[in-house]
Amino acid sequence: EVQLVESGGDLVQPGGSLRLSCAVSGFTFRSSWMTWVRQAPGKGLEWVANIKQDGSEKYYVDSVKGRFTISRDNAQNSLYLQMNSLRADDTAVYYCATERRLSQWGQGTLVTVSS
Amino acid sequence: QTVVTQEPSLTVSPGGTVTLTCASSTGAVTSDYYPNWFQQKPGQAPRALIYSTSNKHSWTPARFSGSLLGGKAALTLSGVQPEDEAEYYCLLYYGGWVFGGGTKLTVL
Numbered sequence: 001e002v003q004l005v006e007s008g009g010d011l012v013q014p015g016g017s018l019r020l021s022c023a024v025s026g027f028t029f030r031s032s033w034m035t036w037v038r039q040a041p042g043k044g045l046e047w048v049a050n051i052k053q054d055g056s057e058k059y060y061v062d063s064v065k066g067r068f069t070i071s072r073d074n075a076q077n078s079l080y081l082q083m084n085s086l087r088a089d090d091t092a093v094y095y096c097a098t099e100r101r102l103s104q105w106g107q108g109t110l111v112t113v114s115s
Numbered sequence: 116q117t118v119v120t121q122e123p124s125l126t127v128s129p130g131g132t133v134t135l136t137c138a139s140s141t142g143a144v145t146s147d148y149y150p151n152w153f154q155q156k157p158g159q160a161p162r163a164l165i166y167s168t169s170n171k172h173s174w175t176p177a178r179f180s181g182s183l184l185g186g187k188a189a190l191t192l193s194g195v196q197p198e199d200e201a202e203y204y205c206l207l208y209y210g211g212w213v214f215g216g217g218t219k220l221t222v223l
Binding site: 035037044045046047050059060061062095100101102103104106107108 | 116149151153155160161162163166167172202204206208210211212213214215216217
């Protein structure tokens, strides 16, 4: 069974930083693109970033470019999202998902940016 | 800025058929946009239904089908069940990926 477990969500002040993690099991992690998606409270889904199997290619939505960094550790079957210069509009549940087609999803971790 | 547009809401009767669409502000949606469809129920993570226009995941019920229709991506539900009441999102590829705003499907 494929399992994705996000962690690291928290309440953080504007301008602060946070690092999200996604632990993956039951899946050939090293063979898959991985993706982060977010959902602001009561709003729709927003694709945030994805990363190629070996980490050599990374893509971001314009609103997070220069502030967020996606990375992965294939030895640890883990995906990360380093979020800097956080703003109130980054408040959302952050999901990790497998592949570019987002086949499998975690349950999400809540990031709240507020003073 | 690229905008992906879906019907905000649709209502269908149990056992009926409904088609949800997904339009691109850049023009006609083709298979080159690799349309994906997702279902999300309240309090749950999204679930993938369709990828690359019309391909089903192993868990996708047979009553769900994807296609291209009139320059848009489309998701058709045939023989709708009460449990199909949910929010549905499409996702298109532009180099990066963009979700549509979602369609709230009510089964009534």
